[in-house]
Amino acid sequence: MMKAIIRTEDGGPEVLQLADVPAPEPTETQLLVDVKATALNRADLLQRRGAYPPPPGESEILGLEIAGTVSAIGSAVQGFSKNDRVFGLVGGGGYAQQAVIDYRMAMVIPDDWRFEEAAAIPEVFFTANENIFTLGRLTAGETILIHAGGSGVGTAGIQIAKHAGARVFVTAGTPEKIDNCITLGATIGINYKQSDFVAEIENLTDGEGVDVVLDFIGAPYLNRNLQILKVKGRLLQVGLMGGATTDIDLGVIMRRRLQVIGSVMRPQSLDEKIAITQRFVERWLPELKNGTLRPIIDKVFPLAQTCEAHEYMEANRNFGKIILKI
Ligand SMILES: NC(=O)c1ccc[n+]([C@@H]2O[C@H](COP(=O)([O-])OP(=O)(O)OC[C@H]3O[C@@H](n4cnc5c(N)ncnc54)[C@H](OP(=O)(O)O)[C@@H]3O)[C@@H](O)[C@H]2O)c1
Incomplete structure (x- = not known):
């Protein structure tokens, strides 16, 4: 058995409680991590409310990233041993004393990092990298607008876009x-x-607009995001915090040869x-190891205060x- 945060029902933060539950067992390609x-x-807030169930086969326990020490290894695991310090992305199960991760997704934590730093990295740096570069193809000299710049994903996105030589604009609420x-x-x-980001971006770019927009707000921003994209601009739709449904003029996408990628x-x-x-691992882990980039941590809560978190x-x-x- 182990301690974990469970949801007593769908609802607000108060449905999260510390409880004793069975510990997970690693498959042959998984590490068991303390x-x-x-x-x-x-996404954890949505899952807590019952609006984002885990994919089939994943733990019902919340938590999409972990950092800890290996306590057992599956028979087909290569390259890891007991007591290794590892971190990585998981499909669920992070809010617990033990979790499992496929060994091919586990990364070794550099000696001089604290577990808290390692746990702050996978979800936001993976999401930012995939969207800004793999899908969004941002290149040096281009301009990107990152909405919710103070979000976890935003703080990773600003750093990697800047490091790649792009000009970075952000929106935020304070x-x-x-x-x-x-x-x-x-x-x-x-x-x-306080101000309309379309007018601001038009001023800042002499009416040219930006090459890439990374958006988490969704419906209320869609038309405005399309409005500020240059010809061949790319909109990366990664969140829907403001809503999912709206009307758009598809002619805008056609005329300016825009791409909307979700x-x-x-x-x-x-x-x-x-x-x-x-x-x-190839592009950004070295920059995190040498201190050029860093995980941005706002606050650390003990597991028992997950509700407050x-x-x-x-x-x-x-x-x-x-x-x-x-
Ligand atoms: N698609 C994917 O693979 C993927 C992966 C990871 C995250 N995400 C998405 O990325 C977004 C950020 O996630 P996160 O965990 O980094 O978030 P977070 O740290 O909780 O930050 C979210 C911030 O967004 C701003 N915000 C919230 N509601 C807003 C609204 N209606 N309009 C404008 N701004 C609003 C707030 O900052 P202000 O004070 O500036 O308003 C808030 O602090 C979420 O939508 C999440 O679902 C997607």
Whole structure:
């Protein structure tokens, strides 16, 4: 048995409770990990409310990323031993004392990193890399607008886009978040509560617009996102925090040869997620190891205070990641 956070029913943060549950058992290609830290993601709030069930075969326990030590290994695992410090993306099960991860998705934690730092990385850096570069094909000299710049994904996206030589604009809801985004590498921040980002972007780019938009807001932003894209611009639709349904003029997409690309990480196949891990390991892990990039941690809560951690995220108070220490 192990301690884990369970949902007593669908609902608010109060449905999350610490309980004793059976520990997972690794398959032949999995590591069993004693989890030392995990992190919150916006998707966890949806899953808590019953709106984002885990894909078939994944744990019902919340938690999409883990950092900890290997306590058992499956018979077909290669390259890992007991007591190795590892981190990585999981399909669920992170809010617990033990979790399983396929060995091909596990990464060794550098000696000088704390578990909390490692747990803050996988979901947001993988999502930012896949969308900005693999799908969005952002290149040096191009311009990107990242909405919700203070979100976990936003803080990773700003850093990697800037590092790749792009000009980065962000939106965020408070002056503090905008200042923090600029410290991370954004050129300009737009407070979306005080001004219209379309007018601001048009001013900033002399009416040219941007090459790429990374959007998590969805319906209320769609037309405006299309409006500010240059010819051949790419809109990456990665979240729907403002809603999922709206009307658009498809002529805009045709005339300016725009691309609207959507993606979700969790339902992808194991093979796809191994490839996503590998692309991150090759391009960004070295930059995190040498300190050029860093995970942005807002606050660390003990596992027993997961309810408070969810309230904190739901109130949009975090800049970067919220960690659960186990
Ligand atoms: N598709 C994928 O594979 C994938 C993977 C990971 C995450 N995501 C998505 O990426 C987004 C960010 O996730 P996260 O975990 O990094 O989030 P997070 O750290 O919780 O940050 C979310 C921030 O978005 C802003 N926000 C919330 N509602 C908003 C609204 N209606 N309009 C404008 N801004 C709003 C808030 O900042 P302000 O104070 O600036 O308003 C909030 O702090 C979520 O939509 C999540 O579902 C998608």
